[in-house]
Amino acid sequence: MSQYENYKSLFGNLYQDTQIQLSAKMSEHTHFKVGGPVDILLTPNTKQQIAESIKICKSNNIPFYVIGNGSNILVKDSGIRGVVIKLCELNIIERKQNIIKAQCGALLKDLSEEALGASLTGFEFACGIPGSVGGAVFMNAGAYDGEISYVIQEAEVIDDNGNIIVLTKDELQLGYRTSLVMQKGYVVISATFCLQDGEKEKVKNRVFELTKRREERQPLEFPSAGSTFKRPEGYFAGKLIQDAGLKGFTIGGAAVSEKHSGFVINKGNASAKDILAVIKHVQEEVKKQFGVELHPEVRILGED
Structure with a gap:
């Protein structure tokens, strides 16, 4: 038993038993x-539980990590010491005219469907992104010429003092795959988006077009964390990896996708060590052949 499992009782007054799991498999x-x-895996369903959980961890020097849908995370093979706070239970979406407010655990595809149902445009780009609102704001997620910074109005976050505050779009300092939230280690608990009135058929057609493009070009049949690398300035990561002759490159159960070289995939029996080895080899070869450094977009957690 890890020393941190002894701390389960600290959360007993805050959570139901079903919201606390010991030795939870992060592969799930x-x-x-x-x-x-x-x-310890915690699944809060109120923002007060999130804030109090973070305070407990900090006051007891317990390492903690906050995750959403787990779509952009790689956990190492020996797992994570301490606490993971998973926010998927906070997933309420509310709309008033062209303003949509969503809790951190709401899926982007569900927001896209809400917007489509209300004939609102601006969120079509997110229809195929498998992440949640919290993670999307954290990294300013984007796809197909759209990104969170184009539509967000404000976000409710927990700052490093445990206070719940609201940050405007400008205060969030959203850049390419970065934000103030990421830089400061804040936790997003909800976000508000401002969309534009659109024609339902046009919005529907755009969603259909992007969904079809994603299905045709991305290896959705295999487990992955989406695009493995950030886009290097002036280049496309997938093109560099393909030109380096690495399409299909395999170590153990991990491989560079044959369908899209920007994706490292789990072919079914990969370990985190395999995936990290593929990532490292790709970085070394692209640097050697083209002088370009590739930086992972996926968030890597845990111990080897």
């Missing part, structure tokens, strides 16, 4: 389907 909570156990 990430899209990559790999990773060892976390000592």
Whole structure:
């Protein structure tokens, strides 16, 4: 038993038993389907539970990590010491005219469907992104010429003092795959988006077009964390990897996708070590052949 499992009682007055799991397999909570156990997994369903959980961890020097849908995370094979706070239970979406407010655990595809149902445009780009609102704001997620910064109005976050505050779009400092939330280690608990009135058929057609493009070009049949690398300035990561002759490159159960070289996939029996080895080899070869450094977009957590 890890030393941190002894701290379960600290959360007993805050959570129901079903919201606390010991030695939870992180392979069951990430899209990559790999990773060892976390000592304590918490699944809060109120923002007060999130804030209090973070305060408990900080006051007891317990390492903690906050995740959403697990779509952009790679957990190492020995797992995570401490606490993981998974926010998927906070998933309420509310709309008033062209303003949509969503809790951190709401899926982007569900927001896209809400917008389509109300004939609102601006969120079509997110229809195929498998992540949740919290993670999307954290990294300013984007696809197909759209990104969170284009539509967000404000976000409710927990700051490093445990206070719940509201940050405007400008205060969020959203850049390419970055934000103030990421830089400061804040936690997003909800976000408000301002969309535009549109024609329902046009919005529907755009969603259909992007969904079809994603299905045709991305290896959705395999576990992955989406695009593995950030886009290097002036280049496309997938093109560099393909030109380096790495399409299909395999170590153990991990491989560069034959369908889209920007994706490292789990072919079914990969370990996190395999995936990290493929990532490292790709970085080394692209640097060697083209002088370009590739930086992972996926968030890597845990111990080897």
